[in-house]
Amino acid sequence: MIKFGPSGNSLSFYAEGYAHTEEAAHYVKERGLDCFEYSFGRGVRMTEAKARSIGEAFAREGLELSVHAPYFINFANPDDEMVAKSYGYVLDSGKALRAMGGKRCVFHPATEGKDTRTNAFSRTLDRLKTLRDYLYLNQMDDMAFCPETMGKLAQIGTVEEVTQMCEIDPVFTPCVDFGHVNAREHGSLKTRADYGERLSYMIERLGYERMKHFHVHFSKIMYGVKGEIKHLTFADAVYGPEFYPLAEALAELKLEPYIVSESDGTQAEDAAEMKSIFKKVIASK
Numbered sequence: 531m532i533k534f535g536p537s538g539n540s541l542s543f544y545a546e547g548y549a550h551t552e553e554a555a556h557y558v559k560e561r562g563l564d565c566f567e568y569s570f571g572r573g574v575r576m577t578e579a580k581a582r583s584i585g586e587a588f589a590r591e592g593l594e595l596s597v598h599a600p601y602f603i604n605f606a607n608p609d610d611e612m613v614a615k616s617y618g619y620v621l622d623s624g625k626a627l628r629a630m631g632g633k634r635c636v637f638h639p640a641t642e643g644k645d646t647r648t649n650a651f652s653r654t655l656d657r658l659k660t661l662r663d664y665l666y667l668n669q670m671d672d673m674a675f676c677p678e679t680m681g682k683l684a685q686i687g688t689v690e691e692v693t694q695m696c697e698i699d700p701v702f703t704p705c706v707d708f709g710h711v712n713a714r715e716h717g718s719l720k721t722r723a724d725y726g727e728r729l730s731y732m733i734e735r736l737g738y739e740r741m742k743h744f745h746v747h748f749s750k751i752m753y754g755v756k757g758e759i760k761h762l763t764f765a766d767a768v769y770g771p772e773f774y775p776l777a778e779a780l781a782e783l784k785l786e787p788y789i790v791s792e793s794d795g796t797q798a799e800d801a802a803e804m805k806s807i808f809k810k811v812i813a814s815k
Contacts, residue, residue: 531786533594534805535565536797537747543798552587559591561802567636567790569598574622581629588630595632596745596788599623605657606640606650606686613657617664624670634745634788636676636705639695640686647686654686655695662699674703676745681710681758688714689728693735704732705745709761709792712771713753719771725779733783742786748773748804749792761794764803773804777811 535558539548543557551568558566566588570576588595600623603616623635640654658677665671677695680687689711696702711728712719719725733741750762752769762769780787791801 532780532805532808533564533788534801534808535563535567535593535790536801537567537598537790537792538569538797540798541795551584555587555591555593558593558798561798562805563593563798563801564805565594565596565788565790567596567598568630570619570623570626571598571601573600574619574626576626578626578629581626585630585632594788595627595630596634596636596790597623597627597630597632599635599637601638603637604640604643605654605661606643606645608643608645608653616657617661620661620675621664621668621670624665624668624673624675627673628670633672634674634676634703636678636745636747638680638685638687639677639692642684642686651686651691654691655698658695658698658702662701665701671701673701674745675701676703676705678705678747679707679710681707681713681751681753683714683757685714685757689731693732696736696740700740703740703744704736705747706732707747707792708771708776709747709749709751710758712769713751713758716753716757717770720775722775722778722782725776726782729779729783729785742784744785744787746787746789747792748776748789749794749800761792763793763796764800765796774807774811777804777808780808781811781815
């Protein structure tokens with residue numbers, strides 16, 4: 531039941547002559563994949579008609595859609611006016627997601643800025659409680675809003691912080707970006723036990739049912755002293771992390787997440803490789 535798919539379109543999508551997101555449905559299905567994540571990273575500028583058109587194309591292929599809210603969301607910002615914009619970015623993403631027929635919206639929670647991490651995180655939790663209220667008021671509580679683990683040390687979004695965010699309400703489902711975790715922890719994810727330790731912690735805090743279908747971003751990421759530098763492809767043999775031990779941990783813990791490849795230009799190809807690896811892990815059991 532694990533779903534695999536790309537975030538956005540691979541370079542090969544355009545090389546093969548495709549141009550429109552609706553065409554990505556056939557492209558993704560042809561590669562044996564199960565889902566697709568559309569990014570509103572630079573803002574939600576899509577008409578409802580376009581969102582419905584994309585949703586219909588993916589529904590015809592039996593593929594699930596998720597979206598990524600704009601990158602400039604920051605629920606730790608001390609400026610209430612700026613935070614109001616962050617609420618709007620999430621709600622606008624949710625509206626587009628509903629028009630697409632999708633159920634999952636990923637968002638970056640916050641960054642420290644010039645404040646202490648303790649204060650910034652406390653503000654983030656308070657604002658997420660307000661976001662929860664807005665989601666219920668807008669009847670969006672039937673969708674999953676996914677705060678993401680982040681790759682730079684100055685960003686709010688450790689495994690523990692995201693878990694605490696999701697403890698606020700079931701409307702929040704964790705998005706664990708294992709490339710980000712590995713980058714901010716300077717190469718910590720190497721073995722099945724490394725992955726299993728973090729997943730078991732989240733299961734203990736959130737419960738198995740809430741974690742069973744959690745959201746995953748996966749890619750290899752170059753990192754430095756301050757964490758994430760840039761996304762790589764599966765061809766990288768230096769930075770990691772590797773998917774195989776994660777596949778082992780998922781199988782062992784009987785988790786069935788929605789796994790999105792964020793590789794740099796080879797998203798669909800690397801998503802297909804992850805699906806192949808997972809099948810091999812299951813076959814070896």
